């Protein structure tokens with residue numbers, strides 16, 4: 001436990017020391033999205049009856065920011081350690097693989113949630129949101145960030161260079177989060193894209209998260225929870241197996 | 252022999268092979284280092300020293316063979332093996348996010364040590380790092396970074412300590428204080444294994460030596476035996492008058508600037524040389540006995556293999 005809590009503390013300290021980049025910057029980015037999209041589309045789109053487009057947008061933006069920062073936290077920490085060579089300080093001590101996995105994932109969740117709360121706080125200036133199902137909201141926030149935290153570990157282990165990590169982020173993480181219904185309800189999509197969206201785990205994360213606010217969603221929150229939890233479990237097993245095998249870490 | 256007990260070797264390496272692609276970096280290394288030894292692992296660049304140390308530390312994995320630290324298998328019992336081992340890596344790595352003290356506190360935590368401040372202060376003191384304790388690692392000079400790496404290896408007071416070229420790029424003063432500290436740890440019972448390119452360091456400090464070449468061990472013996480077996484001592488003489496009695500000519504190995512170097516089979520032969528000189532009426536103006544050094548031995552062994 002001491003190993004886990006120390007590593008968690010180190011990971012928190014790492015992003016806290018550069019909070020300007022790791023917390024403030026993503027909040028500002030989300031704010032820009034909100035200003036642009038809500039201004040451009042205000043009045044033209046109404047997805048749920050009685051919910052303005054700006055209000056519809058907020059949960060998606062909060063979640064997208066949280067997810068992308070959760071991913072950035074574990075992946076950039078690992079790739080920096082590998083490139084600098086200081087990953088040995090993690091590999092020499094008797095840290096167990098579950099401890100490493102849990103510490104990186106938890107730190108990613110905490111950074112994701114802090115960024116999400118930050119984004120939510122600034123959007124309060126523009127629109128007021130109900131919070132109908134706080135437990136669902138918290139469950140999807142934590143699970144979503146856990147998935148991205150674990151995915152960040154996998155990417156950080158796999159990538160040898162920063163540009164490989166950027167490719168992973170730009171070609172996998174960003175499209176999946178963008179195309180998950182952040183800016184729209186999938187019901188507004190053509191049938192083909194609607195069907196395809198159902199294979200995107202992040203669709204369920206965002207849909208379930210939105211349910212936490214409005215009590216309304218495209219699919220039942222239980223279904224979303226099942227899909228998201230199953231996906232998290234599968235990804236965790238993969239990540240643990242990678243850590244155990246020493247892939248790209250212990251040559 | 253139980254793992255962790257008094258009678259198991261500090262380090263046991265059995266039949267270890269390691270390939271990097273087509274390169275056969277370790278070719279069946281067998282080695283046992285006893286508890287309390289001060290041991291040198293020598294060899295030219297690329298011999299495989301760092302690779303072997305990486306396998307001990309679990310940073311790399313052997314393709315074949317077994318490695319144990321105090322009887323704990325580095326693969327299957329990795330947590331206990333790593334707790335028993337402290338490693339100073341060869342590369343000058345550091346984490347730019349933290350100060351020296353933060354770094355050492357974090358490393359302690361990874362080993363499960365919560366209140367390690369007293370020992371960390373002692374380490375900082377012995378390694379002359381106290382004035383830099385709250386400096387960010389990235390602002391330290393190379394020598395200071397090296398000290399922090401040494402401190403890192405010792406935070407958990409490991410019974411077995413491996414130092415991979417700890418004195419490269421380090422000034423004479425630090426080298427001296429570092430070895431004093433390491434010698435103290437050895438006297439207190441820690442097993443020390445080091446690699447170095449300064450062979451006089453190894454000769455002065457280490458009781459036993461292994462020499463590695465192309466991934467294989469080419470010599471493994473007590474330092475004294477290697478010195479004795481490989482080369483004879485010699486006697487350097489300045490003579491008045493400047494003339495060597497003919498009966499000593501067969502011993503002459505070198506003659507320059509009026510200094511005669513004579514080889515001896517052992518130190519007792521000094522007596523006989525002096526007798527011959529006295530009888531020939533030649534006076535000794537200056538004399539020194541030259542011990543063969545580890546560098547000579549090293550060069551000789553490496554050229555043989």
Ligand SMILES: Nc1ncnc2c1ncn2[C@@H]1O[C@H](COP(=O)(O)OP(=O)(O)O)[C@@H](O)[C@H]1O
Pocket residue numbers: 251271274276294295296297298299300301302303
């Ligand atoms: N990660 C690696 N990938 C490929 N080759 C390596 C790697 N590490 C070491 N080698 C090669 O293995 C050989 C032994 O290297 P090393 O153990 O560093 O030698 P030494 O420490 O004795 O100088 C060298 O030829 C080196 O180039």
Ligand SMILES: [Mg+2]
Pocket residue numbers: 300301302341415
């Ligand atoms: Mg080396």
